[in-house]
Amino acid sequence: MNTADLGLPVAVPSTALFTDRYELTMLQAALRAGTADRACVFEVFTRRLPDGRRYGVVAGTGRVLDAVENFRFDSGVLDFLAEQRIVDEPTLAWLADYRFRGDIWGYPEGEVYFPGSPVMRVEGTFAEAVLLETVLLSILNHDSAVAAAASRMSVAAGDRPLIEMGARRTHELSAVAAARAAYVGGFTTTTALAAGFRYSIPTMGTSAHSFTLLHDNERDAFTAQVDSLGSGTTLLLDTYDVAEAVRTAVEVAGPGLGAVRIDSGDLLLLAHRVRQQLDDLGAKETKIVVTSDLDEYAIASLAAAPVDAYGVGTQLVTGSGHPTCSMVYKLVARADSDDPAAPLRPVAKKSMGGKSSVGGRKWAARRLDADGVADAEVVGSGAIPAELADRQLQVPLIRGGETVAREPLDAARARHAAARAGLPLSATQLSRGEPVLPTEFV
Incomplete structure (x- = not known):
């Protein structure tokens, strides 16, 4: 039994360089300007589902927790940043002590989502939260795309088992992540031994x-x-x-x-x-x-x-035509000073071409109809209506820098099956269509 079975993190190298250079240059400028310690809220969401898809699947949350825990600027990373003159000495000194000490909330792994769903919310200072943008999006965009494809294949297969066979059709590290996401989405086994070793997914071949x-x-x-x-x-x-x-x-x-x-x-x-x-x-x-x-x-x-069973490779690990979910990481609220008591105020991007965002720290809930079937994704930044208080979708993942949401992969797999079953029947149609639930902002 490996550590993943016990809900413990698997040791991995530093993830600090799984980031874009501009996150470090923004950090340097914010440190110099005195704005780096302002409290901020970032949210991960997608403006639209892949063309024709009726729902999305949140996957990769467990890998996000690993990535945040291992986001450390060790001596080798700092030497590289110094040699390449990517940031200045004060920024290097700040990075040497970096630990994410904020809070992360999100849809639990295996849950479904829709356009505008705040699938992950990162709260902390600008400096500590901005650095996580690329690694979080990299994981969530890839894994959620594979899980969504796996979910659709699981619907099509019915009770017949599905075998994940895509390791030779993608990058060797992506193959392990894809096998994990496919298991969340409904696959039963994988041919990838690395995925079996790391995540205890049954293997065959x-x-x-x-x-x-x-x-x-x-x-x-x-x-x-x-x-x-x-x-x-x-x-x-x-x-x-x-x-x-x-x-x-x-x-x-x-x-x-x-x-x-x-x-x-x-x-x-x-x-x-x-x-x-x-x-x-x-x-x-x-x-x-x-x-x-x-x-x-x-x-x-x-x-x-x-x-009696299907083996799927290329189409699965490439998201069956949609290899990304187009999730973005946007600042939605910030304080006007670095005073811990300073109130947060909403901020939002107002770009042209459908790339604007909705400001404010948001909650999300799924409303049900009289028959107990989901009929809307409700998203708001004010008080939560009493009738939706027990239907909230976001759960705490990290509090004060400490992970609080480790769970076996089978829990995410079971959650997805239950979440999909709670959607209108049209969610399982394979034909092209609009999102099966509307997103209502209140």
């Missing part, structure tokens, strides 16, 4: 075409695999002729063969043919796994096919 090609013939390959892994293994069928491979597989493993995998061709047609052939050969309990560039639409098209 047996053989590729190269293993069959290594041997003199398909029978020898199947025999070697069954001898090593047992008859419950999964044999890959489509290296040569699928029908012949099915016959050979059952002859080698017997009718207790665990599963077969189809990785190319007309999956709908082949699944029916393979199922019939397996049944005729007495292998009625043998499962059929399909892979090959699947997305939610391809999975949905196989709903009537005798398929």
Whole structure:
């Protein structure tokens, strides 16, 4: 059992340089101007969902907690900043003692969100909060995009399990994060051992075409695999002729063969043919796994096919056409001085072209209709209406610089399933549409 199982942080290197240079230059200027210690509130939100999507999924929160805890300017980082003349000596001295000592609130991992939802709120001085912008957005934009794609695929798959297989289709570190996000979104296993090690996600995997090609013939390959892994293994069928491979597989493993995998061709047609052939050969309990560039639409098209599980790679780790959620990190309130008692006042960007923001430190709640189904995302900066007081979405994640919201990954996975089930039925439609809930600002 690793530390993630126990709710403890996994040791990782400093995350302090997962940031844009302008955050450090803003810090330097604010320190010189005397405004760095003003209390500020930043919020993470998106102005719109990816085109055609009906809901978003918050993922990466646990990784955010890791990143904030490890956001430290150690000697190697400080030496780099000095050598590159990125900031001046007073700023380097300030960074040497940096710790985030503020508060972070957010939607709990696995929750759904909509345009304008304040999915994360960071409260602290300008100096300590501004530095977190890039690393928080990097994590949340990537992981939430993968989780949203995974959620849609989970809807399409129904009760059939989904296998995350995207490690070879993305950056090696992104692959681990993607496997984690996919698990939150509804996938059941991953082929990425690093994700299994770090996050205790169940892993699986047996053989590729190269293993069959290594041997003199398909029978020898199947025999070697069954001898090593047992008859419950999964044999890959489509290296040569699928029908012949099915016959050979059952002859080698017997009718207790665990599963077969189809990785190319007309999956709908082949699944029916393979199922019939397996049944005729007495292998009625043998499962059929399909892979090959699947997305939610391809999975949905196989709903009537005798398929038992789906393996998904490229489309999953790239967000199924939407690799980012376009989340932004904006200052929404600040004090007029560095006096800790100074009141906060709303501030907002008033840009052209739909890039404006709404000022004020905001709360969020999900209103339900008479049947207990969500009917609106309500966001406000004043008093919370009494009828929404027990429907608030934000929870404390970090208080006074200390993490307070560690939880097992399975909790986020279960939360997502419950949150999605609480949306109107149209949320699960795969066709393009508007957000299933309106966002009401009050």
